[in-house]
Amino acid sequence: MTNDAFEIVGGKPLKGEIIPQGAKNEALQILSAVLLTGEKMTIGNVPDIKDVNKLIELLGDMGVKVERINEDTYTFEASNIDLDFFESDLFKQKGGSLRGSVMIVGPLLARFGKASIPKPGGDKIGRRRLDTHFLGFEKLGARFDYNANTGFYNVDASNLQGTYILMDEASVTGTANIVMAAVLAKGTTTIYNAACEPYLQQLCKMLNRMGANISGIGSNLLTIEGVERLGGTEHRMLPDMIEIGSFIGLAAMTGSEITIKNVQYKELGIIPDTFRRLGIKLELRGDDIFIPAQDHYEIETFIDGSIMTIADAPWPGFTPDLLSIVLVVATQAKGSVLIHQKMFESRLFFVDKLLDMGAQIILCDPHRATVIGLDKQVKLRGISMTSPDIRAGVSLLIAALSAQGKSTIYNIEQIERGYQHIDKRLRALGADIKRV
Ligand SMILES: CC(=O)N[C@H]1[C@@H](OP(=O)(O)OP(=O)(O)OC[C@H]2O[C@@H](n3ccc(=O)[nH]c3=O)[C@H](O)[C@@H]2O)O[C@H](CO)[C@@H](O)[C@@H]1O
Numbered sequence: 429m430t431n432d433a434f435e436i437v438g439g440k441p442l443k444g445e446i447i448p449q450g451a452k453n454e455a456l457q458i459l460s461a462v463l464l465t466g467e468k469m470t471i472g473n474v475p476d477i478k479d480v481n482k483l484i485e486l487l488g489d490m491g492v493k494v495e496r497i498n499e500d501t502y503t504f505e506a507s508n509i510d511l512d513f514f515e516s517d518l519f520k521q522k523g524g525s526l527r528g529s530v531m532i533v534g535p536l537l538a539r540f541g542k543a544s545i546p547k548p549g550g551d552k553i554g555r556r557r558l559d560t561h562f563l564g565f566e567k568l569g570a571r572f573d574y575n576a577n578t579g580f581y582n583v584d585a586s587n588l589q590g591t592y593i594l595m596d597e598a599s600v601t602g603t604a605n606i607v608m609a610a611v612l613a614k615g616t617t618t619i620y621n622a623a624c625e626p627y628l629q630q631l632c633k634m635l636n637r638m639g640a641n642i643s644g645i646g647s648n649l650l651t652i653e654g655v656e657r658l659g660g661t662e663h664r665m666l667p668d669m670i671e672i673g674s675f676i677g678l679a680a681m682t683g684s685e686i687t688i689k690n691v692q693y694k695e696l697g698i699i700p701d702t703f704r705r706l707g708i709k710l711e712l713r714g715d716d717i718f719i720p721a722q723d724h725y726e727i728e729t730f731i732d733g734s735i736m737t738i739a740d741a742p743w744p745g746f747t748p749d750l751l752s753i754v755l756v757v758a759t760q761a762k763g764s765v766l767i768h769q770k771m772f773e774s775r776l777f778f779v780d781k782l783l784d785m786g787a788q789i790i791l792c793d794p795h796r797a798t799v800i801g802l803d804k805q806v807k808l809r810g811i812s813m814t815s816p817d818i819r820a821g822v823s824l825l826i827a828a829l830s831a832q833g834k835s836t837i838y839n840i841e842q843i844e845r846g847y848q849h850i851d852k853r854l855r856a857l858g859a860d861i862k863r864v
């Protein structure tokens with residue numbers, strides 16, 4: 429935790445254009461995949477955020493040749509990996525500090541037949557098991573052990589063999605990890621109940637450009653014909669759909685006219701329509717999303733007149749990473765909505781802070797909150813608060829920008845894990861936000 433905080437004076441409408449960063453969760457998969465070949469990989473639209481920079485540093489520590497060729501483009505060459513590094517304290521410390529680092533295991537297994545990883549970090553949003561990853565590796569013929577004293581998972585596999593894997597849940601990072609292990613395995617691997625977020629579609633398409641043979645991309649049934657080797661390629665990250673959703677919420681909540689540039693709309697799935705069901709107007713102009721300044725937005729009811737529920741689900745369902753944003757935006761809508769966070773059990777506790785700001789919310793249980801919108805009749809009040817996780821952090825930031833008076837948000841390292849230069853970009857839209 430750093431001592432940095434954001435001080436925000438809210439209540440001012442914003443205006444202008446904003447360009448979304450490259451997708452964080454895609455970047456963590458793609459950067460892990462550079463370990464699958466010794467040839468040069470050129471990766472563009474890399475977001476300049478803490479989690480991604482830490483993974484790039486970790487790759488460098490392992491011996492990958494990393495070169496930054498411009499602001500958002502890097503080349504990587506994993507021709508000479510230092511396998512001793514994985515025994516070091518430095519690896520334990522750095523590898524454990526972000527969730528995405530777990531995805532180096534699949535590529536390392538595929539290429540070197542063994543891997544180890546400390547229990548990874550990431551958001552403290554409830555229990556986050558890794559069973560799906562390791563059960564998948566086991567099916568491919570690996571042996572693994574978890575040492576509860578050292579917190580290390582060790583996996584050994586001299587001879588990965590393709591097989592049928594029915595995943596116990598559609599885990600995003602789990603699917604990526606197993607796919608990366610299977611591309612160089614012997615024979616055919618079939619993964620059923622695979623996750624299929626755009627992050628994974630992008631990974632699989634890139635792997636195919638490297639010489640892999642994956643079919644079923646975009647579905648929950650992937651078939652992978654193992655190949656002998658993979659070569660280098662170029663790849664560009666999609667815009668971050670979670671950032672795009674966050675900016676839609678920001679515009680609505682602050683009554684601002686904002687254009688989100690080059691969103692790759694067709695990759696956003698159900699996200700735009702979910703915000704539309706909250707009554708938020710958005711227009712597609714070319715490939716930009718234009719959100720007009722809106723004094724009011726009214727939450728739809730279900731067709732039979734009953735209260736709307738917005739719940740998360742694996743893709744193509746609504747991503748859990750935007751539920752906190754939807755919740756905060758609903759506090760200023762007209763109408764009521766039940767927010768049902770099915771995946772994570774501690775992600776809604778931040779509503780305490782919104783209550784302190786004057787929002788009307790009933791936390792029914794750790795997974796469900798009913799929001800009774802204030803219809804902008806009463807503004808939220810600025811307060812001091814601490815950001816518990818990345819998405820709650822941005823939700824609180826949006827709340828603070830809409831609130832009357834001054835707010836201070838501590839523990840902004842959480843926000844900066846995933847949102848690039850957010851204070852500077854918001855200032856460019858006219859926000860009164862400074863780092864203190
Ligand atoms: C680095 C990265 O990419 N992180 C994302 C990834 O995390 P990550 O890959 O860690 O998340 P998983 O997909 O494994 O699932 C997270 C949790 O959701 C539960 N679960 C999962 C699938 C399911 O159908 N039902 C269910 O309840 C699991 O038990 C698990 O505890 O996917 C999450 C779910 O979209 C996102 O919140 C994270 O931002």
Ligand SMILES: C=C(OP(=O)(O)O)C(=O)O
Binds near residue numbers: 453528550551818819
């Ligand atoms: C939960 C998230 O990230 P991580 O999986 O890295 O903790 C997120 O991006 O919302």
